[in-house]
Amino acid sequence: MRITLVIAGLGGGGAERVCINLANAWAAREHQSTILTLSQHSRPPAYTIDSRVERRDVGLPRPAHAQELDEESLASIRRLLHDQLCPQFLPHVAILAMFRHAILATQPDVVVSFIDITNLRVIAAMAETQVPVVACEVTDARRVSLGKLQNARTALYRCAAAVVAPDPVIARWLGPNARAIPNVLVPPQGKRGLKGDRRRLVTLSRLSSEKRPEFLIRSFAGIATDFPDWDLEIYGLGPQRNFLEHLVEVLAPKRVHFHGFTPEPYEVLAKADLFVSASRIEGFGNAIWEALACGVPVVAMDAGPPVRTLVRDGIDGVIVTEQTMAALAEALARLMRDEVTRKAYASRAAEVLVRFSTESSLAKWDELFRAISFSYSAT
Numbered sequence: 001m002r003i004t005l006v007i008a009g010l011g012g013g014g015a016e017r018v019c020i021n022l023a024n025a026w027a028a029r030e031h032q033s034t035i036l037t038l039s040q041h042s043r044p045p046a047y048t049i050d051s052r053v054e055r056r057d058v059g060l061p062r063p064a065h066a067q068e069l070d071e072e073s074l075a076s077i078r079r080l081l082h083d084q085l086c087p088q089f090l091p092h093v094a095i096l097a098m099f100r101h102a103i104l105a106t107q108p109d110v111v112v113s114f115i116d117i118t119n120l121r122v123i124a125a126m127a128e129t130q131v132p133v134v135a136c137e138v139t140d141a142r143r144v145s146l147g148k149l150q151n152a153r154t155a156l157y158r159c160a161a162a163v164v165a166p167d168p169v170i171a172r173w174l175g176p177n178a179r180a181i182p183n184v185l186v187p188p189q190g191k192r193g194l195k196g197d198r199r200r201l202v203t204l205s206r207l208s209s210e211k212r213p214e215f216l217i218r219s220f221a222g223i224a225t226d227f228p229d230w231d232l233e234i235y236g237l238g239p240q241r242n243f244l245e246h247l248v249e250v251l252a253p254k255r256v257h258f259h260g261f262t263p264e265p266y267e268v269l270a271k272a273d274l275f276v277s278a279s280r281i282e283g284f285g286n287a288i289w290e291a292l293a294c295g296v297p298v299v300a301m302d303a304g305p306p307v308r309t310l311v312r313d314g315i316d317g318v319i320v321t322e323q324t325m326a327a328l329a330e331a332l333a334r335l336m337r338d339e340v341t342r343k344a345y346a347s348r349a350a351e352v353l354v355r356f357s358t359e360s361s362l363a364k365w366d367e368l369f370r371a372i373s374f375s376y377s378a379t
Contacts, residue, residue: 001369002032004108006099006122008115009037010045012237012261013206014183014286015114015138020047021184022112025362027052034106038099038118046263058102064094068101080127084155088148089124099125110161110369112136116146116153123156132161132372138183139283140304141165142173161372166284169305181364182356183284188266188294199230201332202272202296204265204287205279207238212301216278217244219328221251227336232256232276235268269294274335274342278328282306292316292352297345299331310356316349 003026007019023033027050034054041057049055077096081089089096099121103111111133113122119135126133135157146153154175157163163178165171171180201220205211213234220232232252234244237260248256262268265287269275275291277300282288288310291298298317300307311317320331335342 001026002034002107002109004034004036004103004106004111006036006038006103006111006113006118008118009040009043010035010047010049012046012263014284015136016045017047017286018136018138018183018185019114020045020049021186022365023053024048024050025184025358029362034108036102036106046261048263054106056102056106058098060095060098064098068098069094070097070101073097073100076128077124080124080159084152084159086124086152086155088152089120092121096121096125100129104129104131110134110372114138116141116144117149119160120149120152120156123160127159130376132376133159134162134164134368134372135160136164137170137174137283138166140167140170140281140306141283142170143281143304161375162368164368167304167306167309170283179364179368181368182361183286183289184358184361184365185286185289185293185356187353187358188270188290190266190270196271197229199227199273199336200233200271201230201274201276201336202233202235202268202291203276203278204235204262204268204290205277206236207234207240207244209240210279210281211236211238212278212280213238213240213244214247215301215325215328216276217247217251217256219278219325219332220256221248222325222329223333223336224252224255226333230255230273230336233259233268233272235259235262235265237261265290266294269296272296274299274332276328276332277301277303277307279303279307280323285310289352289356292349295346295350297335297342297349299328299335301328310352312348316345316351 010016027033037057039060113119114136163174164181168180171178207213275296275298282303284306298311300311302321313319318331320327
């Protein structure tokens with residue numbers, strides 16, 4: 001099968017990680033995988049891509065070439081947008097035609113796209129091509145408004161061959177053609193790393209408002225003096241980095257450390273004593289899964305069904321239901337001072353590798369592709 005995966009770029013986000021993992025896994029299973037980026041240009045990807053995966057890039061922003069503006073293609077796209085009452089995209093028909101040309105050049109049997117706006121553009125671009133499009137939602141779409149495009153998402157997602165969400169609750173909300181398939185993540189290799197003299201509370205997260213890094217820092221700062229042998233280690237990049245660094249200098253100097261983006265989360269997690277997530281929105285929780293897979297207990301703010309499913313409260317971690325810094329600080333303090341409980345949680349954490357295995361997720365993708373193939377061959 002020829003599978004083309006479409007994503008805006010290959011930076012260090014969760015969607016990008018899942019896209020690359022899927023492309024690598026399908027290439028290993030002898031499918032012909034192509035990752036088509038929209039504006040990656042010559043920048044290297046954040047994660048390793050299998051040499052068997054082909055990479056292409058549309059090269060936006062740029063003017064369209066004459067061959068990309070085929071009149072029949074433009075007419076097909078306009079008809080879909082008109083029929084689905086999505087005039088918001090009509091000014092961008094030329095860009096959609098560029099997407100269409102680039103995707104069709106890969107000769108796909110199926111197209112898998114990632115992240116909401118890209119999903120909508122790809123679905124519109126592939127109008128009347130008879131090439132099935134699977135739109136992947138990587139976050140909790142119920143809690144993320146697209147503003148003026150909210151109705152367009154509802155309308156155009158109905159035109160997709162399928163919509164994939166990482167959790168059943170999200171899939172049910174997205175509609176009858178949505179399926180729940182947990183993210184495909186690669187298990188860690190090797191043993192836990194050797195720890196140093198200090199205890200390490202670790203988070204891997206984009207430094208942006210939905211992940212609430214300020215919330216986490218203030219929570220930790222409130223208990224830091226009670227735990228002089230613990231440090232908070234923050235891995236990730238984002239728009240709040242400078243502000244957060246200044247905040248740490250005021251609240252907890254030399255106790256909170258910023259390390260930037262890491263393409264090797266397991267090397268970090270292998271040496272962690274405790275993992276924490278303060279995010280208010282999660283579609284699956286890649287970093288939480290990876291921490292558990294490394295045998296690291298987790299303290300997570302309740303960010304909806306995906307987190308409550310990943311972290312088993314009182315078994316391999318703690319779910320903090322009260323959305324306050326005091327509640328998070330109390331949960332952290334309770335585990336930081338209780339090594340016996342931490343070890344008990346750690347002993348069960350790696351069961352996530354069975355509960356959400358890579359193979360079971362890939363099997364669900366195989367099932368979806370079979371269903372799509374049957375459906376499209378019957379029409």
